[in-house]
Amino acid sequence: MENFRKVRTSEEEMPLPFPDLSPDVVEMKVKEGSKIRNLMNFAMAQMELKGSRQIIFSGCGRAVTKTITCVEIMKRKLGGLHQVTKVRYKTVLEVWENQDLLPGSPAQNLTVHKNVPSICILLSRDPLDPNQTGYQPPEPQHGLGEAGEDTLESSTKGLKRTLPPSREELLPKKLQVQVPDSPRGSGTTAGQLDH
Numbered sequence: 001m002e003n004f005r006k007v008r009t010s011e012e013e014m015p016l017p018f019p020d021l022s023p024d025v026v027e028m029k030v031k032e033g034s035k036i037r038n039l040m041n042f043a044m045a046q047m048e049l050k051g052s053r054q055i056i057f058s059g060c061g062r063a064v065t066k067t068i069t070c071v072e073i074m075k076r077k078l079g080g081l082h083q084v085t086k087v088r089y090k091t092v093l094e095v096w097e098n099q100d101l102l103p104g105s106p107a108q109n110l111t112v113h114k115n116v117p118s119i120c121i122l123l124s125r126d127p128l129d130p131n132q133t134g135y136q137p138p139e140p141q142h143g144l145g146e147a148g149e150d151t152l153e154s155s156t157k158g159l160k161r162t163l164p165p166s167r168e169e170l171l172p173k174k175l176q177v178q179v180p181d182s183p184r185g186s187g188t189t190a191g192q193l194d195h
Helices: 036-049 059-076 151-156
Strands: 004-011 026-029 054-060 084-099 110-124 173-178 189-194
Touching: 026 036, 036 054, 036 059, 054 059, 059 110, 084 189
Parallel strands: 026 054
Antiparallel strands: 004 084, 054 110, 084 110, 173 189
8 A cells, every 4th residue: 555645535424313403403523633622612602602502513533532522522611411422333435546657557546445433412402302322411510610610629620539648657656676686785685666
């Protein structure tokens, strides 16, 4: 494959896997090179300013992680969103062109069909059917301060856990020490050391 160069990639178009979508639903197609900031600015404007009730994030291949990140940011910023997640496979067509052609010979292209994982996530302000596969209820709301910042320490700084006791705390306060015979003294002496 070192003599070939990818010249085109196209995805198989598939219908959205959600029945009964509202007419104002917005679909955010997340690509590998998409900027999360740009996606979120547009999605938040649709949900807050234009009053959309539902939004869909979809991505395939390497964009799946970015798609999930966008959904989690949206759920955290808006709160109270119902979620349905559908995972499936999508066919991606890649066209590769041979770079080592003799002058005047016809172009040689190679077409590769790949099945890549794809994810489609519906977020809705309105309740969804809790019996459908992939449903997640809204997360419980926690306190928000005046500036919209979280007041729970664990959500911004991570969970606090206690450290194990130090070595000094584990040692008893007094140790019995046995000193072996030495040329100066006679016999074994036992003493106590305060720690």
